[in-house]
Amino acid sequence: MEHRIKVDETHLIHASQLDVPPRLLLGPGPSNVDARVLQALAMPEIGHLDPRFIELMNEIQELLRYVWQTDNTMTIPMSGTGSAAMEATLANSVEPGDIVLVGVNGYFGERLCDMASRYGADVRRIEKAWGEVFSLEEIADALKMHRPAILGLIHGETSTGAMQPMEGIGKLCREFNALLLLDTVTSLGGAPVFLDHWHVDLAYSGSQKCISCPPGIAPFTMSKRAVEKLKRRKTKVASWYLDVNLVAKYWGSERTYHHTAPINMNYALREALRIIAEEGLEDRWERHRANAERLYEGLQELGIECHVAKEYRLPSLTTALVPDGIDSKAVSSYLLRKFNIEIAAGLGQLAGKVWRIGLMGFNSRRENVKLLLSALSEALE
Numbered sequence: 243m244e245h246r247i248k249v250d251e252t253h254l255i256h257a258s259q260l261d262v263p264p265r266l267l268l269g270p271g272p273s274n275v276d277a278r279v280l281q282a283l284a285m286p287e288i289g290h291l292d293p294r295f296i297e298l299m300n301e302i303q304e305l306l307r308y309v310w311q312t313d314n315t316m317t318i319p320m321s322g323t324g325s326a327a328m329e330a331t332l333a334n335s336v337e338p339g340d341i342v343l344v345g346v347n348g349y350f351g352e353r354l355c356d357m358a359s360r361y362g363a364d365v366r367r368i369e370k371a372w373g374e375v376f377s378l379e380e381i382a383d384a385l386k387m388h389r390p391a392i393l394g395l396i397h398g399e400t401s402t403g404a405m406q407p408m409e410g411i412g413k414l415c416r417e418f419n420a421l422l423l424l425d426t427v428t429s430l431g432g433a434p435v436f437l438d439h440w441h442v443d444l445a446y447s448g449s450q451k452c453i454s455c456p457p458g459i460a461p462f463t464m465s466k467r468a469v470e471k472l473k474r475r476k477t478k479v480a481s482w483y484l485d486v487n488l489v490a491k492y493w494g495s496e497r498t499y500h501h502t503a504p505i506n507m508n509y510a511l512r513e514a515l516r517i518i519a520e521e522g523l524e525d526r527w528e529r530h531r532a533n534a535e536r537l538y539e540g541l542q543e544l545g546i547e548c549h550v551a552k553e554y555r556l557p558s559l560t561t562a563l564v565p566d567g568i569d570s571k572a573v574s575s576y577l578l579r580k581f582n583i584e585i586a587a588g589l590g591q592l593a594g595k596v597w598r599i600g601l602m603g604f605n606s607r608r609e610n611v612k613l614l615l616s617a618l619s620e621a622l623e
């Protein structure tokens with residue numbers, strides 16, 4: 243057969259056995275995960291319609307409702323990373339021409355605008371400097387001016403380390419007949435999130451931050467109001483893969499095939515959520531808060547200030563201002579090279595100005611704070 247490509251040296255795989263360095267992940271995610279989660283990931287496959295898998299799906303849904311503090315029926319893990327679940331919230335709720343108002347105070351607000359525009363939204367923005375948050379008055383004024391179908395906010399801005407206060411916003415959205423969409427990628431499991439109490443209609447998260455599960459599966463939820471908007475659509479959801487009408491046939495009572503669920507990622511997520519439930523949300527939030535405080539104090543002792551005002555800091559991600567005359571990249575490279583510690587550089591407006599230090603889920607530990615501070619002190623010498 244002339245068309246057959248001959249296997250020669252270039253096709254032979256000479257890769258050695260996989261070997262990865264033992265990193266301590268203190269950046270913006272992923273975080274390290276508990277050995278129990280890795281063990282769950284390594285469990286044997288079963289079919290995605292196996293009765294045991296269906297039971298496991300129900301268990302994951304219940305655990306997700308707990309971590310999100312919601313009773314939403316449509317609460318599922320989307321197959322994909324946080325961006326897939328982010329896109330799912332917009333793909334299902336936006337119809338061409340809908341006004342979508344987005345709070346932009348960092349990189350991920352920009353991503354929301356970009357995604358919404360791809361689904362035909364008339365995107366409006368309220369903006370704040372990176373590291374600041376929106377006041378209730380600012381949001382009320384913007385709702386009054388734009389009358390959006392959806393208001394999108396980032397709860398924990400991973401690019402800035404700021405956490406948006408949520409009290410009162412959902413109520414305002416109801417008054418203005420807007421759906422409230424919230425990004426909880428860096429807050430879920432690491433800071434208080436009360437979806438139902440806050441009247442959030444659409445939310446998503448990632449598995450690899452404070453949930454401490456590898457990346458590849460992403461919590462997603464929709465309130466009754468959001469499901470009603472989906473049912474009223476005049477146009478088809480433009481993404482087949484993320485269409486909740488279709489996905490719900492697998493996650494709801496019908497249990498019919500849509501796409502093959504990433505079986506082992508679901509095992510891992512279930513275990514990570516079980517660990518959260520064992521610890522208890524309140525204790526977990528308190529652990530994140532206390533370790534973040536230890537980090538702030540230690541940074542101050544090293545002469546390093548935080549970028550965000552104390553009351554708006556996200557406990558899972560701290561933006562530490564790079565002192566004058568210090569090469570931020572040289573320091574983070576030193577930490578990786580000498581200590582196997584990963585921290586991250588600033589993004590966008592904050593590039594070169596901050597380090598982003600994550601204390602997320604499994605990694606939010608007193609010993610990690612101590613280790614990082616001592617390594618940082620050496621790197622700064």
Ligand code: PLP
Nearest residue numbers: 323324325350398400427428448
């Ligand atoms: N939203 C926020 C706030 C994030 O921090 C991230 C990832 O860092 C995302 C969305 C996108 O998630 P992913 O990178 O898992 O697709």
